[in-house]
Amino acid sequence: STPDEEKAMKWLEEYNEELRQRQAKSAEANWAQSTNITDENAAKVVDVTMELTKWSLKKMEEGKKFDTSGFSDDVKRQFGMITKSGSSSDEEKTRKVAEIGTELEKIYSTSTACLPSGTCLKLDPDLEGILAKSRDYDRLTWAWLSWRDAVGPPMKDKYAEWVALMNEGAQENGYADKGVIWRGAYEMPNDTLEEMVDGVWEKVKPLYTQLHAYVRRKLSETYGEDKVLTTGHIPAHLFGNMWAQQWNNIYDIVVPFPDQPAIDVSDTMVEQGYDPLRMFKTAEAFFVSIGLRPMPQTFWDKSMITRPDDREVVCHGSAWDFYHLPGDTDVRIKMCTKVNQEDLQTIHHEMGHIEYFLTYEDQKTLYRGGANPGFHEAVGDTIALSVNTPGHLKKIGLLQNIEGNQGTEFQINELLKMALSKVAFLPFGLLIDKWRWRVFSGDITPDKFNTEWWNLRMKYQGIKPPVERTDEDFDPGAKYHIPSGTPYIRYFFSFVAQFQFQQALCEEAGHDGPLHTCDIYQSKKAGAKLKNMLSMGESKPWPEAMKAITGQDKLDPSAILKYFEPLEKWLREQNKNEELGWE
Ligand SMILES: O=C(CCC(O)(O)[C@H](Cc1ccccc1)NC(=O)c1ccccc1)N[C@@H](Cc1c[nH]c2ccccc12)C(=O)O
Numbered sequence: 108s109t110p111d112e113e114k115a116m117k118w119l120e121e122y123n124e125e126l127r128q129r130q131a132k133s134a135e136a137n138w139a140q141s142t143n144i145t146d147e148n149a150a151k152v153v154d155v156t157m158e159l160t161k162w163s164l165k166k167m168e169e170g171k172k173f174d175t176s177g178f179s180d181d182v183k184r185q186f187g188m189i190t191k192s193g194s195s196s197d198e199e200k201t202r203k204v205a206e207i208g209t210e211l212e213k214i215y216s217t218s219t220a221c222l223p224s225g226t227c228l229k230l231d232p233d234l235e236g237i238l239a240k241s242r243d244y245d246r247l248t249w250a251w252l253s254w255r256d257a258v259g260p261p262m263k264d265k266y267a268e269w270v271a272l273m274n275e276g277a278q279e280n281g282y283a284d285k286g287v288i289w290r291g292a293y294e295m296p297n298d299t300l301e302e303m304v305d306g307v308w309e310k311v312k313p314l315y316t317q318l319h320a321y322v323r324r325k326l327s328e329t330y331g332e333d334k335v336l337t338t339g340h341i342p343a344h345l346f347g348n349m350w351a352q353q354w355n356n357i358y359d360i361v362v363p364f365p366d367q368p369a370i371d372v373s374d375t376m377v378e379q380g381y382d383p384l385r386m387f388k389t390a391e392a393f394f395v396s397i398g399l400r401p402m403p404q405t406f407w408d409k410s411m412i413t414r415p416d417d418r419e420v421v422c423h424g425s426a427w428d429f430y431h432l433p434g435d436t437d438v439r440i441k442m443c444t445k446v447n448q449e450d451l452q453t454i455h456h457e458m459g460h461i462e463y464f465l466t467y468e469d470q471k472t473l474y475r476g477g478a479n480p481g482f483h484e485a486v487g488d489t490i491a492l493s494v495n496t497p498g499h500l501k502k503i504g505l506l507q508n509i510e511g512n513q514g515t516e517f518q519i520n521e522l523l524k525m526a527l528s529k530v531a532f533l534p535f536g537l538l539i540d541k542w543r544w545r546v547f548s549g550d551i552t553p554d555k556f557n558t559e560w561w562n563l564r565m566k567y568q569g570i571k572p573p574v575e576r577t578d579e580d581f582d583p584g585a586k587y588h589i590p591s592g593t594p595y596i597r598y599f600f601s602f603v604a605q606f607q608f609q610q611a612l613c614e615e616a617g618h619d620g621p622l623h624t625c626d627i628y629q630s631k632k633a634g635a636k637l638k639n640m641l642s643m644g645e646s647k648p649w650p651e652a653m654k655a656i657t658g659q660d661k662l663d664p665s666a667i668l669k670y671f672e673p674l675e676k677w678l679r680e681q682n683k684n685e686e687l688g689w690e
């Protein structure tokens with residue numbers, strides 16, 4: 108390389124090391140606040156965010172001075188990452204947006220809904236527990252509405268201000284709005300991310316429509332035709348989930364063949380004396396069995412795996428990289444774990460983030476990230492696809508009363524249970540950022556936040572609110588990722604990509620038979636293939652990482668459709684006389 112490139116590479120080395128130290132400091136401040144919500148900790152987060160933003164803007168100006176045209180792709184990629192920013196140079200605006208951010212997350216994490224008796228219920232575990240377990244229509248309506256009344260109105264105006272400030276920062280840097288920057292994380296030519304995900308949705312919508320019609324029929328039989336019509340939209344509070352985003356908790360209502368052996372292991376976990384720590388150790392054992400790294404001792408010392416009873420915390424699960432140097436690793440999970448199968452999934456999800464951190468920790472700081480945000484979300488869920496097979500649950504003693512390969516009826520039950528988590532999620536994973544991209548672009552103004560939210564919920568999920576909603580409400584605020592400002596299309600990407608990953612890893616593991624029976628447990632070959640992709644981090648555009656693991660360079664729904672093919676056939680038969688759809 109030329110002397111100029113040498114100089115640029117030296118500058119990059121210093122940049123990466125300083126960035127690593129500052130990211131470490133930022134993680135510490137955010138961890139302190141997330142595990143102990145106080146005004147003092149919130150103020151420290153704001154200060155650290157200000158400091159990091161100011162430094163990043165200064166380095167961006169410095170970086171822009173280099174003429175990188177003759178430099179290597181790797182050097183160009185790093186400069187490209189450094190010279191992209193959506194932050195305002197106006198310190199007051201930066202402070203304000205950071206303050207509103209901590210306020211919104213605090214409202215979400217500390218709000219409660221109070222009964223006439225005066226008892227106040229938290230979202231996690233109380234209100235979510237009612238949505239998951241109650242089959243009383245009115246009690247479900249109360250819990251669903253109380254949470255939205257508790258968080259929506261107090262957030263509405265703050266959120267509108269947060270959007271305006273985020274947009275000003277983006278526009279100051281030459282972007283049309285903040286949504287352009289968020290979509291930029293996928294490096295799609297001409298900002299075509301939305302076209303790509305719309306194309307995938309068109310291919311999976313028929314499968315979703317079949318599941319929707321089948322579940323609508325079952326819910327109508329359970330709650331009565333007067334409460335649930337067998338045509339049109341389904342009331343949103345009957346799916347066993349506060350957001351109707353995953354429907355696995357109503358498996359008992361919709362199970363196709365009830366006399367087949369049960370496959371929900373939540374009760375067995377309690378009977379066998381599982382506690383949160385044992386759940387984490389079980390998850391770790393799977394990752395280690397395929398050749399990924401065990402959790403370092405600091406993980407066990409510093410993680411927060413249960414809700415403390417003496418302070419307010421952010422219960423929504425998350426995985427944390429403290430950007431330490433290799434050999435001094437500090438990675439943690441924060442989660443208010445409950446002993447059930449759903450939280451066992453979430454633990455695998457969070458630990459997937461941790462394994463990504465561990466595998467790319469030798470990369471330059473700029474590359475210590477996912478190939479795209481959807482990759483980061485897909486790692487743990489891919490592993491959970493193996494864990495969730497009856498074969499694996501039997502191997503680890505959580506399922507006893509099943510023999511080897513089960514009959515068709517058992518397999519339909521199993522595929523339906525998976526579809527309640529994975530297929531049901533797809534329209535939800537798509538619509539959240541469709542709403543947010545239109546809020547950022549100004550297409551949805553604050554006076555229409557709630558009306559447009561429900562138009563999208565009705566259009567994509569085929570659900571409707573159980574009670575009248577107005578634009579005084581702010582129902583988007585009821586979902587963590589909106590007040591916390593966390594993008595969501597990453598989960599839609601992940602729910603499609605994880606089946607591509609599983610297909611590739613199962614082939615590598617030498618699995619034969621249908622994809623939904625594949626368990627890559629103990630396959631070092633499959634693990635090596637996964638590790639090879641994870642070690643790339645953010646060093647290459649994501650199609651290259653996709654190619655490294657699957658051999659193709661696209662997000663392709665054929666794997667998820669193949670996985671659920673036997674179920675789709677069965678559903679089409681079941682739904683012969685149903686009026687499909689809702690528009
Ligand atoms: O939000 C999450 C899990 C939380 C998270 O692990 O994705 C977390 C979200 C977060 C982001 C930023 C700050 C705080 C929390 N993301 C991470 O911890 C994380 C860490 C490093 C890199 C990328 C993300 N899951 C989604 C949906 C979902 C995806 N897979 C699942 C499996 C089981 C249950 C739910 C889900 C949800 O609950 O709606």
Ligand SMILES: [Zn+2]
Nearest residue numbers: 456460483484
């Ligand atoms: Zn995640």
